[in-house]
Amino acid sequence: MELLESDEDPRVTEDLMYEKVEDFKYLSAILSTKNDWAKGIGIRISKAEKTFFALTKLFRSKCLSRKTKVRLYTVIVRPTLTYGCEAWTKTKQIEKRLRTFENKIWRRICSPIYDKSTGSWRRRYNNELLDMVNIPLVTSFIKGQRIQWLGYIMRRGKRYC
Template identity: 35%
Template structure:
């Protein structure tokens, strides 16, 4: 918001301190926007989850760990990392698609499904 846009908004004072109007801020590891746009927050969460996924690469590649155990680990670590604070998100087709793309990428990797296998997204679900 520009200064001119702020002029028509009521002043917010807590105690003796005037509060500043901002376009976005971080709260509990989430990016909060004055427009309600959460795509940046979703992208940040997916990036963090991708980082966690990469740090567990040795587990995903391990032949001594069962696929079931890998999937349990994925569901208990990666999914919560990607969806932390999702209750603050406005559900849109774009956000749903971003999350679905990340989930399918992880699952294809864990299940060792190559693009050459010609397995569609619908078949995976």
């Protein structure tokens, strides 16, 4: 679905002239004429990565428990990642990117495990990570946020819709 289908000259309103653009940034979200959120979500993921790596010393610290590190993630990094998620168009590709990012973070927090059968270190499997951190997936969190937002809109009444 394309929001602006015409290739007309710039729109003129009173004394202002607006040109047609493919996408623009509004309140830290990238809005496009094709209603494609992939670019904006990519930017959210990179901002969350920067936030996580700015706190690398904390996440690598042996003084902090895994529970504290998970709490830091949920309080600092996840809100950076999910800012504005209520309006995102959900696709399988976007879900996969979000899960990949989150698994990457969990692997950094939970560190590798020594496998006695092979005698070497290995990465933890996704289901092991989920059991260890014991919080909802980022995709489930986003679904919950969208439902809360819908409830808010429904309670506002018909005069605002």
